[in-house]
Amino acid sequence: VDEDGTRVFQLTAQAGTTSFRDGVETETWGFNGDFLGPTLRARRGEQVAVEVTNTLGESTSVHWHGMHLPPEMDGGPHQEVEAGGTWRPTWLIDQPAATLWYHPHPHGRTEKHVYLGMSGMFILDDDEADTVGLPDEYGVDDIPVIVQDKSFTEDGQLTMESPVPSGVMGEALMVNGTIGAVQEVTTERVRLRLLNGSTLRSYNFGFDDDRSFQLVASDGGLLPAPHETNRVQLTPGERAEIVVEMEPGSETMLRSYPQQLGEIADPDGYGALDTLDVLRLEAADELAPSAVVAGELSDHERLDEADAATTRTFVMKGLALNGQRMDMNRIDEVVTVDTTEVWVVRNEDPMPHNFHIHDVQFEVLSVDGAPPPPELSGRKDTIYTEPGREYRLIMRFEHYANPEMPYMYHCHLLRHEDFGLMGQFVVV
Ligand code: C2O
Ligand code: CU
Incomplete structure (x- = not known):
């Protein structure tokens, strides 16, 4: 924590070798080490900053998956860190306790960077999650x-x-x-x-x-x-x-x-x-002995479909989104800040896709018209989309507006994402 109260993390993207099996050295990439990266952890209400250094021989980026934050801090393909370069995003943790993660998101090369070992967890804490009887000693229980x-x-x-x-x-x-x-x-x-x-x-x-x-x-x-x-x-x-x-x-x-x-x-x-x-x-x-888990965990108020300003439909078909592949210079959707929207997502390919949205956590209104099962009853940022089914999601785009800098939405099967099953939205 520095003098003005910001919690500062250091992440260095580096190449190395890892011994997964006895006597065999495998070339890998990681953060602050040879494979994967440290667990970052912060509490709701804290200002955080991450000093990212890229010592790889090529550009990369670091995206904070699941985080509510300004688009210029998001670490998507518009925030690549050049080989040898540095980047210092900073933002306020303003969302409930959760298990988030970070990983590279360079345009067209995300699969390779994640596959070689670049990712880590980003755990968020808050007072509510501290008091519901969950085991919370990191590395022990x-x-x-x-x-x-x-x-x-x-x-x-x-x-x-x-x-x-x-x-x-x-x-x-x-x-x-x-x-x-x-x-x-x-x-x-x-x-x-x-x-x-x-x-x-x-x-x-x-x-x-x-x-x-x-x-x-x-x-x-x-x-x-x-x-x-x-x-x-x-x-x-x-x-x-x-x-x-x-x-x-x-x-x-x-x-x-x-x-x-x-x-x-x-x-x-x-x-x-x-x-x-x-x-x-x-x-x-x-x-x-461990505490007993409480019967109620969160009283987060659910979003109401009646408050939705806009409904958008996203169809994944032919490894494209609404008939188009990702173009860094094209903004696909324009969202008004501090409004609620319904996004209807369909996978019309005979293969698995899922759907991830940056900046927000959404709630699932329905799957093929039926109420969501218990495992989909909480806040999500990524959802499996079975072929032929319709997923109605509701979300609120709060606080951060920047007409110049988009957020992404995409399939998180990384070769599909790299291939172009991704779109961009701005919040204005
Ligand atoms: Cu976990 Cu756009 O990514
Ligand atoms: Cu896919």
Whole structure:
């Protein structure tokens, strides 16, 4: 924290090598290290600044995924940091506690930069989330779980070559950069902050003993109430926080199970049928007591469709958005500041897409006309869009207006995004 109260972080984008398997050095990229980056953390009401230094041999950017902030601080393709350059965005944390993340967003090269290892978590805290009985000791009973799949060449290097044109379906599963990860549990309950940091693969998380757990938060923060379930599906870019109860001396394996991706042409190619080990939890013989999770988590007031000033429709078809591919020099939508809008999103391709909007957290009004299921009852910034279904989202564009600098919306399957399944909006 500097003299004027700003919480300052340093991130250096750098190239290095990582040993994922014994005796093999793999070339990787990361922030402040060889692979991935540090967890950044700040509290609602704080001013933050990040000093980004780029020591890679090419330009990159750092986008604060899920963050409400001015467009010129957003770290999208209009804020690339040149090779050897620096960038210092600063903004006020003005949104509820949540598990956000950061990753590069350079025009046409996001998949490569994220795949090589550039991402990290950005955790936000607030007073409300402090008082609902959630495990909150970072690294002890509050664990970041960045899930990624990678594909290796015979000589142990990361490869983006893949039989699926949509991107890489890796055979190696890693958590926070570790293949075959194990977490020791020393408390009765443990909170896992799950982030799908993969470029293409979706996960359907559950445990090998089919135990249930409490889903307590989605992308934008706490759900209205905990949802007891035995599965949670996350497509690339999405987050979920779950609370798992453990018996002393027991163990359980977090896995990804076969999943429903809808009417896609090639379920096999998109890993829908795969079962993968993700993270083994091993409980100590004695566990410290944990608080009980409250029955109500958040009383955030829901947005009302009657207040919506505008309804826009977005159709993903032929790997384009409303018939067009991304153009850095074209503004696709103009939004009026401090208004509420409904965005209707449809995927008309026979393949998976999801939909991510910068700056805002949206609420799901309906899926194909039906009210959203419990896992979609909270605030989100990224949503899976099954082929042929219609997703009605409501959101409010608050405070930051700049007619010169757009925010992005796009599919977060990163090869699709790079290919141009992305558009730009300004808030004026
Ligand atoms: Cu996580 Cu526009 O991205
Ligand atoms: Cu897509």
